[in-house]
Amino acid sequence: MGSSFRQIVRQQLRTTALDAAHRLVSERGWASVRMGQVAAAVGVSRQTLYNEFGSKDELGTALVQRETDQFVTGVAEQLARHADDLEKAVTAAVGYALEQAATNPLVHAVLTSARTDTAGLLPLLTTRSEPVLTAASTVVIDFLTRTRPDLDTDTVEIVTDSLVRLTVSHIVLPTDTPERTARKLSTLALRALTAPH
Amino acid sequence: MGSSFRQIVRQQLRTTALDAAHRLVSERGWASVRMGQVAAAVGVSRQTLYNEFGSKDELGTALVQRETDQFVTGVAEQLARHADDLEKAVTAAVGYALEQAATNPLVHAVLTSARTDTAGLLPLLTTRSEPVLTAASTVVIDFLTRTRPDLDTDTVEIVTDSLVRLTVSHIVLPTDTPERTARKLSTLALRALTAPH
DNA sequence: CTGTGGACTCAAACTGCAAACTTGTCAAGG
DNA sequence: CCTTGACAAGTTTGCAGTTTGAGTCCACAG
Numbered sequence: 001m002g003s004s005f006r007q008i009v010r011q012q013l014r015t016t017a018l019d020a021a022h023r024l025v026s027e028r029g030w031a032s033v034r035m036g037q038v039a040a041a042v043g044v045s046r047q048t049l050y051n052e053f054g055s056k057d058e059l060g061t062a063l064v065q066r067e068t069d070q071f072v073t074g075v076a077e078q079l080a081r082h083a084d085d086l087e088k089a090v091t092a093a094v095g096y097a098l099e100q101a102a103t104n105p106l107v108h109a110v111l112t113s114a115r116t117d118t119a120g121l122l123p124l125l126t127t128r129s130e131p132v133l134t135a136a137s138t139v140v141i142d143f144l145t146r147t148r149p150d151l152d153t154d155t156v157e158i159v160t161d162s163l164v165r166l167t168v169s170h171i172v173l174p175t176d177t178p179e180r181t182a183r184k185l186s187t188l189a190l191r192a193l194t195a196p197h
Numbered sequence: 198m199g200s201s202f203r204q205i206v207r208q209q210l211r212t213t214a215l216d217a218a219h220r221l222v223s224e225r226g227w228a229s230v231r232m233g234q235v236a237a238a239v240g241v242s243r244q245t246l247y248n249e250f251g252s253k254d255e256l257g258t259a260l261v262q263r264e265t266d267q268f269v270t271g272v273a274e275q276l277a278r279h280a281d282d283l284e285k286a287v288t289a290a291v292g293y294a295l296e297q298a299a300t301n302p303l304v305h306a307v308l309t310s311a312r313t314d315t316a317g318l319l320p321l322l323t324t325r326s327e328p329v330l331t332a333a334s335t336v337v338i339d340f341l342t343r344t345r346p347d348l349d350t351d352t353v354e355i356v357t358d359s360l361v362r363l364t365v366s367h368i369v370l371p372t373d374t375p376e377r378t379a380r381k382l383s384t385l386a387l388r389a390l391t392a393p394h
Numbered sequence: 395c396t397g398t399g400g401a402c403t404c405a406a407a408c409t410g411c412a413a414a415c416t417t418g419t420c421a422a423g424g
Numbered sequence: 425c426c427t428t429g430a431c432a433a434g435t436t437t438g439c440a441g442t443t444t445g446a447g448t449c450c451a452c453a454g
Contacts, residue, residue: 047398056445056447133370165367184355241426
């Protein structure tokens with residue numbers, strides 16, 4: 001019971017450890033990250049890290065999980081920020097995704113998964129891009145059905161799925177600036193959504 | 198002059214050599230293909246092969262080139278076959294692309310290029326997927342502007358680019374049967390094309 | 395009790411090196 | 425013109441021997 005203090009310390013440890021791991025992964029890649037480095041960065045013993053995460057793989061999984069959650073939350077926030085303007089909302093969300101992928105190596109790796117050639121950062125075992133993409137899709141679908149209940153459900157699903165795929169495609173093979181790409185995709189999506197059935 | 202007979206034989210050699218190389222690449226992967234194997238399959242000496250293609254890389258380039266040309270031609274044919282019905286035309290073209298990617302390892306590799314993890318078939322040096330995709334886009338754009346001159350040029354370009362990207366996306370990460378995917382994408386494209394500007 | 399640091403095991407990764415193999419070229423012969 | 429055989433240069437393969445780093449155990453300290 002009364003161990004809520006411990007819980008907080010434990011959580012602090014997890015957070016700082018994941019922060020340290022994030023930095024190390026971004027710099028050297030997952031394969032070169034040593035448990036000892038992470039422990040040292042946190043200022044804790046290697047053993048303590050093992051007590052908390054169990055294994056390096058589990059640390060990696062936790063890291064990817066946190067990154068995924070933050071990313072999906074971010075997308076949802078961008079949408080919510082423009083709940084009144086559908087086109088702006090989509091533009092913001094797509095722009096956010098493109099910018100995150102360009103900025104954050106982990107997000108980039110998670111979204112494009114199999115592409116380990118550029119920067120093999122992740123344990124392929126722990127992740128495939130599928131879960132992130134479905135999570136992102138769910139967020140978008142929820143937003144659309146909530147703000148625009150008049151739209152056909154099937155259409156919303158197909159357009160959302162395509163929007164997500166197109167965003168990933170533009171991450172993998174960019175042809176324009178993130179801003180212009182985001183605008184193009186959102187107008188495209190809006191046309192498809194509001195077209196005569 | 199008067200060597201048109203030679204020309205034909207030479208062409209025959211190129212064709213059968215590329216056929217043999219195609220089969221070997223599909224079975225063992227490009228790295229494991231030996232120039233001797235190709236020569237033997239054609240029934241010709243290794244030197245003759247070198248006289249014709251110069252190097253293994255150039256043989257690979259020629260092979261990829263032929264495959265690309267055939268693929269793009271195939272897409273154009275599918276479109277032309279339904280010149281009267283836009284939706285059917287797009288469905289056929291996308292379906293053709295999906296089926297080719299599923300059937301022909303070389304087409305799959307060319308279209309998805311960088312993804313060498315599944316079946317590293319190609320010399321990364323000789324190809325990137327970009328040229329194929331732009332070629333395919335050009336074919337689709339030409340078809341659309343020819344059959345539907347009323348459509349806005351910018352819209353046609355964006356929709357086509359997205360259509361191509363979505364097709365590749367569904368090759369990389371399939372979620373449904375090729376037929377249904379093709380139908381979904383064509384209705385999506387049609388909606389976007391014919392939406393109020 | 396919980397965290398620490400050191401000792402330890404074991405499998406995977408890397409190292410150095412020799413043998414086998416391939417590419418690409420050349421010359422002799424049909 | 426094509427083929428066969430030979431060859432240099434470069435690469436891959438197989439296999440010692442070594443190193444590394446994950447994961448575990450434990451005696452000890454706060």
